[in-house]
Amino acid sequence: MKPGKKIITLDEFTIEQTRLFSKATGGLSTLLRDIGLASKVINEKVNKAGLVDIIGAQGTENVQGEQQMKLDVYADDIMIRVLKTSVDCAGIASEENDDFIAYEDEYSCNAKYVVLFDPLDGSSNIDVNASIGTIFSIYRRVSPVGTPVVEADFLQSGRKLMAAGYVIYGSSTMMVYGTKLGVNGFTLDSSIGEFCLSHKDMQVPKDGKIYSVNQGNTAKYEQGLKDYLTYCMEDNEDKKALTHRYIGSMVADMHRTLIKGGIFFYPADRNNATGKLRLQYECNPMAFLAEMAGGKSSDGEKSILDIEPTELHQRVPVFIGSENMMDKALSFIS
Numbered sequence: 001m002k003p004g005k006k007i008i009t010l011d012e013f014t015i016e017q018t019r020l021f022s023k024a025t026g027g028l029s030t031l032l033r034d035i036g037l038a039s040k041v042i043n044e045k046v047n048k049a050g051l052v053d054i055i056g057a058q059g060t061e062n063v064q065g066e067q068q069m070k071l072d073v074y075a076d077d078i079m080i081r082v083l084k085t086s087v088d089c090a091g092i093a094s095e096e097n098d099d100f101i102a103y104e105d106e107y108s109c110n111a112k113y114v115v116l117f118d119p120l121d122g123s124s125n126i127d128v129n130a131s132i133g134t135i136f137s138i139y140r141r142v143s144p145v146g147t148p149v150v151e152a153d154f155l156q157s158g159r160k161l162m163a164a165g166y167v168i169y170g171s172s173t174m175m176v177y178g179t180k181l182g183v184n185g186f187t188l189d190s191s192i193g194e195f196c197l198s199h200k201d202m203q204v205p206k207d208g209k210i211y212s213v214n215q216g217n218t219a220k221y222e223q224g225l226k227d228y229l230t231y232c233m234e235d236n237e238d239k240k241a242l243t244h245r246y247i248g249s250m251v252a253d254m255h256r257t258l259i260k261g262g263i264f265f266y267p268a269d270r271n272n273a274t275g276k277l278r279l280q281y282e283c284n285p286m287a288f289l290a291e292m293a294g295g296k297s298s299d300g301e302k303s304i305l306d307i308e309p310t311e312l313h314q315r316v317p318v319f320i321g322s323e324n325m326m327d328k329a330l331s332f333i334s
Protein backbone atom coordinates (compact mmCIF):
# COMPACT_ATOMS: atom_id res chain seq x y z
CA MET A 1 0.00 0.00 0.00
CA LYS A 2 1.30 3.49 -0.88
CA PRO A 3 2.29 5.64 2.11
CA GLY A 4 -0.57 7.89 3.14
CA LYS A 5 -3.19 5.80 1.33
CA LYS A 6 -6.24 5.32 3.53
CA ILE A 7 -7.05 1.75 4.57
CA ILE A 8 -10.75 0.90 4.20
CA THR A 9 -11.86 -2.12 6.20
CA LEU A 10 -14.65 -4.48 5.14
CA ASP A 11 -16.85 -3.04 7.86
CA GLU A 12 -16.26 0.57 6.86
CA PHE A 13 -16.94 -0.29 3.24
CA THR A 14 -20.21 -2.16 3.82
CA ILE A 15 -21.52 0.52 6.18
CA GLU A 16 -20.68 3.15 3.56
CA GLN A 17 -22.66 1.15 0.97
CA THR A 18 -25.60 0.78 3.38
CA ARG A 19 -25.77 4.58 3.64
CA LEU A 20 -26.52 4.75 -0.08
CA PHE A 21 -29.94 3.26 0.66
CA SER A 22 -32.22 5.24 2.94
CA LYS A 23 -34.26 2.15 3.87
CA ALA A 24 -31.30 -0.16 4.54
CA THR A 25 -31.00 -1.40 8.12
CA GLY A 26 -27.41 -2.57 8.04
CA GLY A 27 -28.32 -6.26 8.27
CA LEU A 28 -26.16 -7.11 5.28
CA SER A 29 -23.08 -5.44 6.80
CA THR A 30 -23.60 -7.36 10.04
CA LEU A 31 -23.84 -10.63 8.12
CA LEU A 32 -20.71 -9.93 6.10
CA ARG A 33 -18.88 -9.09 9.32
CA ASP A 34 -20.08 -12.38 10.85
CA ILE A 35 -19.05 -14.39 7.78
CA GLY A 36 -15.71 -12.55 7.86
CA LEU A 37 -15.28 -13.56 11.51
CA ALA A 38 -16.08 -17.21 10.81
CA SER A 39 -13.66 -17.23 7.89
CA LYS A 40 -10.86 -15.81 10.06
CA VAL A 41 -11.35 -18.72 12.46
CA ILE A 42 -11.38 -21.18 9.54
CA ASN A 43 -8.30 -19.47 8.09
CA GLU A 44 -6.36 -20.12 11.30
CA LYS A 45 -7.23 -23.81 11.12
CA VAL A 46 -6.44 -24.02 7.39
CA ASN A 47 -2.99 -22.57 8.07
CA LYS A 48 -2.36 -25.35 10.58
CA ALA A 49 -3.69 -28.13 8.33
CA GLY A 50 -0.23 -29.63 7.83
CA LEU A 51 0.36 -29.71 11.60
CA VAL A 52 -2.73 -31.75 12.44
CA ASP A 53 -0.91 -35.07 12.14
CA ILE A 54 1.91 -33.82 14.36
CA ILE A 55 -0.38 -32.33 17.01
CA GLY A 56 -2.68 -35.31 17.07
CA ALA A 57 0.08 -37.85 16.47
CA GLN A 58 -1.01 -40.71 18.71
CA GLY A 59 -4.69 -40.88 17.96
CA THR A 60 -7.74 -38.89 17.15
CA GLU A 61 -7.33 -36.34 19.97
CA ASN A 62 -5.22 -33.18 19.84
CA VAL A 63 -3.19 -31.74 22.72
CA GLN A 64 -6.25 -30.06 24.24
CA GLY A 65 -8.01 -33.43 24.30
CA GLU A 66 -10.43 -32.33 21.54
CA GLN A 67 -11.47 -34.72 18.82
CA GLN A 68 -9.73 -34.04 15.50
CA MET A 69 -12.29 -33.01 12.97
CA LYS A 70 -12.08 -33.07 9.22
CA LEU A 71 -11.47 -29.50 8.06
CA ASP A 72 -14.71 -29.27 6.09
CA VAL A 73 -16.76 -30.48 9.08
CA TYR A 74 -14.90 -27.99 11.28
CA ALA A 75 -15.54 -25.14 8.84
CA ASP A 76 -19.22 -26.10 8.65
CA ASP A 77 -19.49 -26.11 12.43
CA ILE A 78 -17.88 -22.66 12.73
CA MET A 79 -20.16 -21.14 10.08
CA ILE A 80 -23.28 -22.62 11.71
CA ARG A 81 -22.29 -21.43 15.18
CA VAL A 82 -21.25 -17.91 14.20
CA LEU A 83 -24.39 -17.36 12.10
CA LYS A 84 -26.61 -18.71 14.88
CA THR A 85 -25.46 -15.87 17.13
CA SER A 86 -25.89 -13.31 14.34
CA VAL A 87 -28.98 -11.16 14.89
CA ASP A 88 -29.53 -10.93 11.14
CA CYS A 89 -29.52 -14.60 10.15
CA ALA A 90 -32.77 -16.58 10.44
CA GLY A 91 -31.34 -19.87 9.17
CA ILE A 92 -28.71 -21.55 7.04
CA ALA A 93 -28.29 -24.29 4.47
CA SER A 94 -24.92 -25.92 3.93
CA GLU A 95 -23.44 -28.27 1.38
CA GLU A 96 -22.36 -30.44 4.33
CA ASN A 97 -25.87 -31.00 5.75
CA ASP A 98 -28.85 -32.84 4.27
CA ASP A 99 -31.40 -30.28 5.43
CA PHE A 100 -31.49 -26.55 6.17
CA ILE A 101 -31.31 -25.33 9.78
CA ALA A 102 -33.91 -22.89 11.14
CA TYR A 103 -32.58 -20.93 14.13
CA GLU A 104 -35.67 -20.87 16.31
CA ASP A 105 -34.83 -18.33 19.03
CA GLU A 106 -36.73 -15.03 19.06
CA TYR A 107 -33.94 -12.90 17.53
CA SER A 108 -33.34 -15.32 14.68
CA CYS A 109 -37.07 -15.65 13.87
CA ASN A 110 -37.17 -11.87 13.53
CA ALA A 111 -34.16 -11.79 11.20
CA LYS A 112 -34.69 -11.04 7.50
CA TYR A 113 -31.92 -13.06 5.86
CA VAL A 114 -30.86 -16.65 5.23
CA VAL A 115 -27.33 -17.73 4.36
CA LEU A 116 -26.29 -20.68 2.19
CA PHE A 117 -22.69 -21.88 2.08
CA ASP A 118 -20.08 -24.34 0.96
CA PRO A 119 -17.98 -24.19 4.14
CA LEU A 120 -14.86 -25.58 2.52
CA ASP A 121 -14.58 -25.72 -1.23
CA GLY A 122 -11.76 -27.68 -2.82
CA SER A 123 -11.34 -30.07 0.09
CA SER A 124 -9.35 -32.51 -2.05
CA ASN A 125 -6.64 -29.82 -2.20
CA ILE A 126 -6.18 -29.54 1.59
CA ASP A 127 -3.53 -32.28 1.70
CA VAL A 128 -1.45 -30.68 -1.03
CA ASN A 129 -1.50 -27.10 0.27
CA ALA A 130 -3.30 -25.63 -2.74
CA SER A 131 -5.87 -22.84 -2.40
CA ILE A 132 -9.27 -23.66 -0.93
CA GLY A 133 -12.16 -21.46 0.15
CA THR A 134 -15.57 -20.78 1.68
CA ILE A 135 -18.44 -19.77 -0.64
CA PHE A 136 -21.56 -17.96 0.63
CA SER A 137 -24.91 -16.59 -0.56
CA ILE A 138 -27.31 -14.25 1.21
CA TYR A 139 -31.04 -14.09 0.41
CA ARG A 140 -33.88 -12.11 1.91
CA ARG A 141 -36.30 -14.69 3.30
CA VAL A 142 -39.70 -15.15 1.63
CA SER A 143 -41.46 -16.57 4.72
CA PRO A 144 -42.95 -14.09 7.22
CA VAL A 145 -40.53 -12.41 9.63
CA GLY A 146 -41.27 -13.57 13.19
CA THR A 147 -41.58 -17.26 12.24
CA PRO A 148 -38.93 -19.97 11.71
CA VAL A 149 -37.61 -20.15 8.13
CA VAL A 150 -38.91 -22.78 5.68
CA GLU A 151 -37.39 -24.60 2.69
CA ALA A 152 -38.76 -22.04 0.20
CA ASP A 153 -36.44 -19.43 1.75
CA PHE A 154 -33.49 -21.47 0.46
CA LEU A 155 -34.93 -22.40 -2.93
CA GLN A 156 -34.73 -18.95 -4.51
CA SER A 157 -33.13 -18.33 -7.88
CA GLY A 158 -29.78 -16.55 -8.16
CA ARG A 159 -31.61 -13.45 -9.48
CA LYS A 160 -32.95 -12.95 -5.95
CA LEU A 161 -29.51 -12.90 -4.30
CA MET A 162 -28.89 -9.91 -2.03
CA ALA A 163 -25.17 -10.67 -1.89
CA ALA A 164 -22.77 -13.52 -2.57
CA GLY A 165 -19.07 -14.08 -2.25
CA TYR A 166 -16.21 -16.24 -1.18
CA VAL A 167 -13.17 -16.27 1.04
CA ILE A 168 -10.07 -17.76 -0.58
CA TYR A 169 -7.40 -19.25 1.66
CA GLY A 170 -4.52 -18.83 -0.76
CA SER A 171 -1.09 -17.20 -0.81
CA SER A 172 -3.02 -14.46 0.96
CA THR A 173 -6.52 -14.71 2.43
CA MET A 174 -9.11 -12.65 0.60
CA MET A 175 -12.85 -12.06 0.76
CA VAL A 176 -14.55 -11.15 -2.50
CA TYR A 177 -18.20 -10.20 -2.23
CA GLY A 178 -20.71 -8.74 -4.60
CA THR A 179 -24.09 -7.04 -4.52
CA LYS A 180 -26.02 -5.41 -7.33
CA LEU A 181 -23.78 -2.38 -6.65
CA GLY A 182 -20.69 -4.29 -7.78
CA VAL A 183 -17.96 -6.67 -6.69
CA ASN A 184 -15.08 -5.81 -4.38
CA GLY A 185 -12.16 -7.74 -2.92
CA PHE A 186 -10.66 -7.42 0.56
CA THR A 187 -7.32 -8.87 1.63
CA LEU A 188 -6.86 -10.04 5.21
CA ASP A 189 -4.21 -7.99 6.97
CA SER A 190 -3.29 -10.44 9.70
CA SER A 191 -1.38 -7.76 11.66
CA ILE A 192 -4.68 -6.02 12.45
CA GLY A 193 -7.03 -8.97 11.83
CA GLU A 194 -9.12 -7.02 9.33
CA PHE A 195 -10.14 -7.56 5.71
CA CYS A 196 -9.01 -4.38 3.88
CA LEU A 197 -10.23 -3.17 0.50
CA SER A 198 -7.61 -4.22 -2.06
CA HIS A 199 -9.56 -4.91 -5.28
CA LYS A 200 -12.08 -2.12 -5.83
CA ASP A 201 -14.93 -2.56 -8.30
CA MET A 202 -13.69 -5.79 -9.87
CA GLN A 203 -14.52 -6.27 -13.56
CA VAL A 204 -14.17 -9.52 -15.48
CA PRO A 205 -12.18 -8.70 -18.65
CA LYS A 206 -14.36 -9.09 -21.77
CA ASP A 207 -11.86 -11.57 -23.19
CA GLY A 208 -9.36 -13.99 -21.74
CA LYS A 209 -6.74 -16.53 -22.72
CA ILE A 210 -7.40 -19.28 -20.16
CA TYR A 211 -9.92 -22.13 -20.19
CA SER A 212 -10.44 -24.08 -16.98
CA VAL A 213 -12.05 -27.50 -16.93
CA ASN A 214 -11.23 -31.04 -15.80
CA GLN A 215 -10.07 -32.02 -19.26
CA GLY A 216 -9.60 -35.62 -18.13
CA ASN A 217 -13.38 -35.99 -18.57
CA THR A 218 -13.28 -35.13 -22.29
CA ALA A 219 -14.09 -38.65 -23.53
CA LYS A 220 -17.43 -38.43 -21.69
CA TYR A 221 -18.47 -35.06 -23.21
CA GLU A 222 -20.98 -34.58 -26.01
CA GLN A 223 -19.56 -33.75 -29.45
CA GLY A 224 -20.16 -29.95 -29.35
CA LEU A 225 -18.12 -29.69 -26.18
CA LYS A 226 -15.33 -31.85 -27.59
CA ASP A 227 -15.25 -29.53 -30.63
CA TYR A 228 -15.02 -26.51 -28.33
CA LEU A 229 -12.04 -28.05 -26.52
CA THR A 230 -10.34 -28.67 -29.88
CA TYR A 231 -11.03 -25.01 -30.73
CA CYS A 232 -9.40 -23.96 -27.41
CA MET A 233 -6.28 -26.02 -28.09
CA GLU A 234 -5.60 -24.90 -31.65
CA ASP A 235 -4.40 -21.71 -33.33
CA ASN A 236 -7.39 -20.25 -35.21
CA GLU A 237 -8.06 -17.26 -37.42
CA ASP A 238 -9.28 -15.29 -34.36
CA LYS A 239 -6.76 -16.40 -31.71
CA LYS A 240 -3.71 -18.42 -30.71
CA ALA A 241 -4.21 -21.69 -28.80
CA LEU A 242 -5.48 -20.93 -25.29
CA THR A 243 -3.79 -21.81 -22.00
CA HIS A 244 -5.34 -24.52 -19.83
CA ARG A 245 -5.36 -23.98 -16.05
CA TYR A 246 -7.28 -26.17 -13.61
CA ILE A 247 -6.66 -26.22 -9.86
CA GLY A 248 -9.71 -28.29 -8.92
CA SER A 249 -10.92 -25.81 -6.29
CA MET A 250 -13.78 -23.85 -7.80
CA VAL A 251 -12.94 -20.89 -5.57
CA ALA A 252 -9.37 -20.74 -6.85
CA ASP A 253 -10.27 -21.34 -10.50
CA MET A 254 -13.02 -18.70 -10.32
CA HIS A 255 -10.82 -16.19 -8.47
CA ARG A 256 -8.35 -16.34 -11.36
CA THR A 257 -11.19 -16.15 -13.90
CA LEU A 258 -12.64 -13.01 -12.26
CA ILE A 259 -9.26 -11.27 -12.12
CA LYS A 260 -7.61 -12.35 -15.38
CA GLY A 261 -10.62 -13.24 -17.48
CA GLY A 262 -11.15 -16.68 -19.00
CA ILE A 263 -13.78 -19.37 -18.82
CA PHE A 264 -14.45 -21.95 -16.12
CA PHE A 265 -16.79 -24.87 -16.77
CA TYR A 266 -17.96 -28.10 -15.23
CA PRO A 267 -20.34 -29.56 -17.82
CA ALA A 268 -22.68 -32.51 -17.80
CA ASP A 269 -21.16 -35.71 -19.15
CA ARG A 270 -22.14 -39.26 -20.01
CA ASN A 271 -22.05 -40.32 -16.35
CA ASN A 272 -23.43 -37.14 -14.74
CA ALA A 273 -26.40 -35.68 -16.60
CA THR A 274 -26.43 -32.59 -14.38
CA GLY A 275 -22.70 -32.13 -13.90
CA LYS A 276 -21.07 -32.09 -10.46
CA LEU A 277 -21.29 -28.64 -8.95
CA ARG A 278 -24.10 -27.56 -6.70
CA LEU A 279 -26.46 -24.79 -7.80
CA GLN A 280 -27.17 -23.24 -4.43
CA TYR A 281 -23.75 -23.49 -2.80
CA GLU A 282 -21.33 -23.08 -5.71
CA CYS A 283 -22.83 -22.14 -9.08
CA ASN A 284 -25.27 -19.37 -8.11
CA PRO A 285 -22.87 -17.37 -5.92
CA MET A 286 -20.06 -17.60 -8.52
CA ALA A 287 -22.42 -16.81 -11.42
CA PHE A 288 -23.76 -13.81 -9.47
CA LEU A 289 -20.25 -12.46 -8.83
CA ALA A 290 -19.28 -12.92 -12.48
CA GLU A 291 -22.45 -11.26 -13.81
CA MET A 292 -22.25 -8.36 -11.34
CA ALA A 293 -18.66 -7.84 -12.57
CA GLY A 294 -19.63 -7.80 -16.25
CA GLY A 295 -19.13 -11.49 -17.07
CA LYS A 296 -21.61 -14.17 -18.09
CA SER A 297 -22.89 -17.50 -16.79
CA SER A 298 -24.87 -20.36 -18.33
CA ASP A 299 -26.01 -23.92 -17.81
CA GLY A 300 -25.73 -24.34 -21.59
CA GLU A 301 -29.15 -22.79 -22.26
CA LYS A 302 -29.78 -19.90 -19.92
CA SER A 303 -28.09 -17.87 -17.23
CA ILE A 304 -27.38 -19.89 -14.08
CA LEU A 305 -29.18 -17.08 -12.20
CA ASP A 306 -32.46 -17.88 -14.01
CA ILE A 307 -32.63 -21.50 -12.85
CA GLU A 308 -35.51 -22.04 -10.41
CA PRO A 309 -34.10 -24.43 -7.78
CA THR A 310 -36.23 -27.44 -6.94
CA GLU A 311 -34.06 -29.07 -4.29
CA LEU A 312 -31.41 -27.95 -1.84
CA HIS A 313 -28.55 -30.04 -3.21
CA GLN A 314 -29.35 -29.71 -6.90
CA ARG A 315 -26.44 -30.06 -9.33
CA VAL A 316 -26.26 -28.18 -12.65
CA PRO A 317 -23.86 -27.96 -15.60
CA VAL A 318 -22.02 -24.64 -15.30
CA PHE A 319 -20.11 -22.27 -17.59
CA ILE A 320 -18.89 -18.93 -16.18
CA GLY A 321 -16.49 -16.32 -17.47
CA SER A 322 -15.54 -13.51 -19.82
CA GLU A 323 -18.36 -12.38 -22.08
CA ASN A 324 -16.68 -13.05 -25.43
CA MET A 325 -15.32 -16.43 -24.37
CA MET A 326 -18.73 -17.45 -23.05
CA ASP A 327 -20.40 -16.46 -26.33
CA LYS A 328 -17.88 -18.55 -28.26
CA ALA A 329 -18.29 -21.60 -25.99
CA LEU A 330 -22.08 -21.39 -26.17
CA SER A 331 -21.95 -21.23 -29.98
CA PHE A 332 -20.40 -24.73 -29.91
CA ILE A 333 -22.69 -26.34 -27.36
CA SER A 334 -26.12 -24.73 -27.74
Ligand code: AHG
Pocket residue numbers: 095118120121122123124214248249250251266276
Ligand atom coordinates in the same frame (compact mmCIF):
# COMPACT_ATOMS: atom_id res chain seq x y z
P1 AHG B 1 -16.01 -29.51 -2.57
O1 AHG B 1 -14.59 -29.58 -2.09
O2 AHG B 1 -16.80 -28.43 -1.89
O3 AHG B 1 -16.70 -30.84 -2.57
O4 AHG B 1 -15.98 -29.00 -4.09
C1 AHG B 1 -15.11 -29.58 -5.01
C2 AHG B 1 -15.54 -29.15 -6.36
C3 AHG B 1 -15.00 -27.80 -6.84
O5 AHG B 1 -14.29 -27.06 -5.93
C4 AHG B 1 -14.14 -28.16 -8.03
O6 AHG B 1 -14.35 -27.23 -9.04
C5 AHG B 1 -14.58 -29.53 -8.41
O7 AHG B 1 -15.13 -30.13 -7.29
C6 AHG B 1 -13.46 -30.39 -8.92
O8 AHG B 1 -13.98 -31.60 -9.34
P2 AHG B 1 -13.11 -32.66 -10.18
O9 AHG B 1 -12.09 -33.20 -9.25
O10 AHG B 1 -14.12 -33.68 -10.63
O11 AHG B 1 -12.50 -31.91 -11.35
Ligand code: MN
Pocket residue numbers: 118120121122250282
Ligand atom coordinates in the same frame (compact mmCIF):
# COMPACT_ATOMS: atom_id res chain seq x y z
MN1 MN C 1 -17.33 -27.01 -3.33
Ligand code: MN
Pocket residue numbers: 072095118119120121122123
Ligand atom coordinates in the same frame (compact mmCIF):
# COMPACT_ATOMS: atom_id res chain seq x y z
MN1 MN D 1 -17.25 -28.25 0.20
